[in-house]
Amino acid sequence: MALELPENVVVSRLDELASWCRKNSLWPMPFATACCGIELMATGAAKHDLARFGAEVFRFSPRQCDLMIVAGRVAMKMLPVLQRIWLQMHEPKWCISMGACASTGGVFDTYAVVQGIDRFIPVDMYVPGCPPRPEQLIQAIIDLQDKIQREGTITGREFETRERQFRNHRPPGQDPTGGDDHRPGVRDARATVSQARPRRGGRATLDRCRPQSGHPAGAAIPPFLMLWPPETVAREA
């Protein structure tokens, strides 16, 4: 029996509808530390007018934001602040790493500058450039909108109740994460250009791969530089 619908009624899935709402009302958290912040302001201003994409409401309280735009270099003294603000943002939330410095450290390959924020917080989009033009940032936001529409939220956590129940009733021994495209960590084959990790050659790449002297990769973090204990992080999360 076919269901008779009036012409002005559209049928959709609830998560697609939620994603559609979310992608068109991104509220950015401007974490602007350097010259990229000027381009970020230009993006929000009249000429480039980020309001066209529903993302013009810059909020300086992380509690009201769902898109962190890290614009500029992040010093190692600033990184704990960045992480705290990221934890204070509510789900669902996304992150754009804007510019060479936020993505890789840029030209500041020194002791004081973090060599890419994606080492320490999750990043959805990378915007190359030094600084990027507003058009590039707008392209990243458009790509992020596609990603939001495609993937739901970053984890799909609020929609996975059914999946979680299914997983919990799965017999032991079976891979609990197998065969689900919407699981976090699964790479999307349709990644856009601005999603690709910017690469740099030579020493910096080696530096990324090599264990640092004194603090080999994977070692427990010593109390040195741990600006708040892990239980604090867990509580805030």
Added chain:
Amino acid sequence: MTPPSPTADIVPALMARFPGLETSAYRGQTRVVVGEPVSLEVLSFLAAAGFDLLVDVTCVDYLEYRGATRRYGLVYLLASTATAHRLTVRVFVDDPTPAVRSVVGLWRSADWLEREVWDMFGIDFVGHPDLRRLMMPEQFTAHPLRKDYPLQGRGERHNFPVLTREDG
């Protein structure tokens, strides 16, 4: 005796008061090299003589510098707001415990300047009221502007907890 005013004759007056100081002049800029034991006395004399503005306190690490015999060269830039005279005072200190006496009692502006030199070079300013790091995080252990500190650090910039999606 009234102290001399900060004019061109301040150097002869200083030489008379502290014999054996090494001085030099380059393009009208006068430099005085002071031994660490009498640095506070010399700077007190200059402050009383009318150098009422401490422009800067900074440091140079002469490690592997050609012909250098001392490691750290502190630089005090003094000026007089009344006569616009300027004077550079150098104080050299060495490892393993480079230390000078603080001049916060003479110029309040020395507070943060000396904290910066302590942070970056590890020079101990004896008598400083609040000698904490100024720029680097409190937990930082090195003094990064020393020449034997690697430019890319010793891994401090990678030494943070990693937040994932699961962390919130």
